[in-house]
Amino acid sequence: MADATPQIEDKSKPVEDELAGSEAPLLEHLIELRKRLIYSAVAIIVLMVICFIFARNIYDALLIPYMRAIPNAELIYTAPQELFFTYLNVALFGAIFLGFPVIASQIYMFVAPGLYKHERKAFIPYLIATPIFFIAGAALVYFAVLPMALHFFASMQTDDIKMLTSVSEYLGLAMLLILAFGACFQLPVVLTLLAQIDLVHVDLLKKGRRYAIVAILVFAALITPPDPISQISLAVPMYLLYELSILSVRMVERRRAAAAAASSATDLSPSDESSS
Numbered sequence: 001m002a003d004a005t006p007q008i009e010d011k012s013k014p015v016e017d018e019l020a021g022s023e024a025p026l027l028e029h030l031i032e033l034r035k036r037l038i039y040s041a042v043a044i045i046v047l048m049v050i051c052f053i054f055a056r057n058i059y060d061a062l063l064i065p066y067m068r069a070i071p072n073a074e075l076i077y078t079a080p081q082e083l084f085f086t087y088l089n090v091a092l093f094g095a096i097f098l099g100f101p102v103i104a105s106q107i108y109m110f111v112a113p114g115l116y117k118h119e120r121k122a123f124i125p126y127l128i129a130t131p132i133f134f135i136a137g138a139a140l141v142y143f144a145v146l147p148m149a150l151h152f153f154a155s156m157q158t159d160d161i162k163m164l165t166s167v168s169e170y171l172g173l174a175m176l177l178i179l180a181f182g183a184c185f186q187l188p189v190v191l192t193l194l195a196q197i198d199l200v201h202v203d204l205l206k207k208g209r210r211y212a213i214v215a216i217l218v219f220a221a222l223i224t225p226p227d228p229i230s231q232i233s234l235a236v237p238m239y240l241l242y243e244l245s246i247l248s249v250r251m252v253e254r255r256r257a258a259a260a261a262a263s264s265a266t267d268l269s270p271s272d273e274s275s276s
Helices: 009-020 026-053 055-069 082-114 117-154 167-184 187-196 202-207 209-223 228-275
Strands: none
Touching: 026 055, 026 082, 055 082, 055 117, 055 167, 082 117, 082 167, 117 167, 117 187, 117 228, 167 209, 167 228, 187 228, 202 209, 202 228, 209 228
């Protein structure tokens, strides 16, 4: 007599096969992590050498907001080696900025083997969104925040007290603001990814608005220079990004609910046909 037992195991078999290749001992994971770190470090070193060749051009580009905010201003350096190390910092900054997609792709390659196929597809849009949000934060600093901060600092000059800025100090300010805004603009990406793995919910974000505002203000005060222009310029976009994150998380939850409803409807349809 033929076995009439339904083959339930076949449905779970593709999922098991999909993850079978991702199972590896801890040592193999550490070797893979080392390989990804080496690739990232090599990319940064190569880009740093290239950027050092064009360090003067990169620095001139970073100097445009300063010259627009303070026309005919002169920058100085007070130590013989200061300009050389400034160009090194410019090269490192350019390498990190240009190498960010490489670093992100290496992170994805390290994480991807442990994800389901549909999870890997869901992860790719965030991989694309990460540099876009970073560039948006950097552009906000370059075209708006940095000129406003420089105008504020220059307005404190008097006839007896003049602002003589060193090249390293200005570069440090510009790099700090660009990297800080670029990192903070990742807030929607991070919260949406947490929502994808069911660690963050809309209700939790709504209830935490007041705490988020306090945390944003404290973070902006710690990471930016001690002037109100820079702090407010970072705090306001971060709060708007927090509200954008709520909308993005709501979309994720709606898609999950729709997928669950479709899945339950598919599971119920065979039983309905057999009962009829």
